[in-house]
Amino acid sequence: MSTVNDRDTIAAVATAAGAGGVGIVRLSGPRSRHIAEAIAGRALRPRHAHHVRFRDAEGGTLDDGIALYFAAPASFTGEDVVELQAHGSPAVLEALVARSCALGARRARPGEFSERAFLEGRLDLAQAEAVADLIAAADLTAARAARRALDGEFSRRVDALADALLAIRVHVEAAIDFADEPIDTLGGAALRAQLATLAADLDALLQAAERGRRLRDGLHAVIVGPPNAGKSSLLNALAGSERAIVTDIAGTTRDLLHEVVRVDGVELGLVDTAGLREGGDAIEREGMRRARGELARADLAIVVVDARDPDAGRVAVADALQAVPQVLWVHNKADLLPTSPLASDAAAVWVSARTGEGLPALHARLRALALGSASAGAEGTFTARARHVEALQRARGEVAAARRQLDHEALDLAAEALRLAHDDLGEITGRVHADDLLGHIFASFCIGK
Numbered sequence: 001m002s003t004v005n006d007r008d009t010i011a012a013v014a015t016a017a018g019a020g021g022v023g024i025v026r027l028s029g030p031r032s033r034h035i036a037e038a039i040a041g042r043a044l045r046p047r048h049a050h051h052v053r054f055r056d057a058e059g060g061t062l063d064d065g066i067a068l069y070f071a072a073p074a075s076f077t078g079e080d081v082v083e084l085q086a087h088g089s090p091a092v093l094e095a096l097v098a099r100s101c102a103l104g105a106r107r108a109r110p111g112e113f114s115e116r117a118f119l120e121g122r123l124d125l126a127q128a129e130a131v132a133d134l135i136a137a138a139d140l141t142a143a144r145a146a147r148r149a150l151d152g153e154f155s156r157r158v159d160a161l162a163d164a165l166l167a168i169r170v171h172v173e174a175a176i177d178f179a180d181e182p183i184d185t186l187g188g189a190a191l192r193a194q195l196a197t198l199a200a201d202l203d204a205l206l207q208a209a210e211r212g213r214r215l216r217d218g219l220h221a222v223i224v225g226p227p228n229a230g231k232s233s234l235l236n237a238l239a240g241s242e243r244a245i246v247t248d249i250a251g252t253t254r255d256l257l258h259e260v261v262r263v264d265g266v267e268l269g270l271v272d273t274a275g276l277r278e279g280g281d282a283i284e285r286e287g288m289r290r291a292r293g294e295l296a297r298a299d300l301a302i303v304v305v306d307a308r309d310p311d312a313g314r315v316a317v318a319d320a321l322q323a324v325p326q327v328l329w330v331h332n333k334a335d336l337l338p339t340s341p342l343a344s345d346a347a348a349v350w351v352s353a354r355t356g357e358g359l360p361a362l363h364a365r366l367r368a369l370a371l372g373s374a375s376a377g378a379e380g381t382f383t384a385r386a387r388h389v390e391a392l393q394r395a396r397g398e399v400a401a402a403r404r405q406l407d408h409e410a411l412d413l414a415a416e417a418l419r420l421a422h423d424d425l426g427e428i429t430g431r432v433h434a435d436d437l438l439g440h441i442f443a444s445f446c447i448g449k
């Protein structure tokens, strides 16, 4: 592994592209201070805001601004860092980056500042990812959740599980050395209890991470149901605009129509589909085939039926719903019912896409489904990514395997499963990682971050 001293110095504009009040060029690496002092024309004291003139190669003034020097290791990256805070002119900022490069820096790759913060141990991998998620957060709910991950709330729970797992591994490895004796004389009962606790904690963290992933990635929700039930009308109502064609002709929608909507801080990727029924012409049948295909990738099916005849719909779509993890029944056209049922129960929500009645209740239900449970809300939620959820699932699988092996007194196999589970957890925080994993993660960051 390289050390601070043989690393190059990187430079990039840290503020958003385009004109702004103030723009910041950031340098990180061993030559940062030297380069910045050449541009500022004076020595820089750590953590002191110097008002200086930024000079070009000929000594001409590029701009005046603030130079801020953070001496290693007390900086965002843990390396020497300098910020040149200029007026927010893209031309001036580009000139400052070019001048820095002429003086020995190179342009930073996307995410390279955060990658260095990770490599210097300032942030773990899940925290570095949270930096990018915070920047990309579309609203304050998502930003707060990313902030919690950045503060280490997720990482601490992963580390606690990894510590518990380590203790169990030590126990199992010790027992292997006494392989002649039955496990129960070697604290086998205590070991099983510890493993059971670990499995339960892993399940709880997996649920929390899944909620965090939904908050970050949104929920993939597919609207299905019989023709003419008002699926396209509901999409329009949720989107707040007339995206889909609505007519009173059954079989209007054929193509899939994708629309991203935000419901109380949660992103929903909505897909409107062709009504499901027996028969139909070739075009409609192709539409139904696509609807079924989309359901296979859905986190949630929103089944729209006509409130006046809900059971007609159920039969037609039931088989298509087999593999969908979550299903929400929406009884539409409630405005046409003789008496208003505009209430929702555990099994269904009544709405009118036409009048908008019942939509707030539908919003609340969608949000609760997206976050995993009605009571959990966003309180304590931290953002997580699909790769974190997958690692936790693998770890859970390995822990389950270890428990089975233990029941068969197969200590070697149990130890190996637990080692794999430990690595799975380590991948989340980056204590265990392949180089291409880092490249993959940081490449999706913005430049200057």
Ligand SMILES: Nc1nc2c(c(=O)[nH]1)N(C=O)[C@@H](CNc1ccc(C(=O)N[C@@H](CCC(=O)O)C(=O)O)cc1)CN2
Residues within 6 Å of the ligand: 070, 073, 074, 075, 076, 083
């Ligand atoms: N101007 C500016 N604002 C910014 C950043 C930045 O890089 N520059 N940040 C970039 O993401 C965020 C703040 N992140 C930072 C993280 C650590 C340190 C730092 O100097 N840490 C030292 C000192 C600790 C202390 O005094 O609090 C350390 O951790 O040792 C600075 C900024 C948001 N705002």
Ligand SMILES: Nc1nc2c(ncn2[C@@H]2O[C@H](COP(=O)(O)OP(=O)(O)OP(=O)(O)O)[C@@H](O)[C@H]2O)c(=O)[nH]1
Residues within 6 Å of the ligand: 226, 227, 228, 229, 230, 231, 232, 233, 234, 245, 246, 247, 248, 249, 250, 251, 252, 253, 254, 273, 274, 275, 276, 332, 333, 334, 335, 336, 351, 352, 353, 354, 355
């Ligand atoms: N009264 C009333 N009519 C509605 C409501 N929602 C939809 N409609 C009407 O029902 C008819 C069908 O609506 P669509 O949204 O096209 O139904 P769909 O399920 O997308 O139909 P297909 O695409 O053909 O499968 C249209 O005439 C709508 O105006 C509602 O809540 N109340």
Ligand SMILES: [Mg+2]
Residues within 6 Å of the ligand: 231, 232, 233, 244, 245, 252, 253, 272, 273, 275
């Ligand atoms: Mg339609």
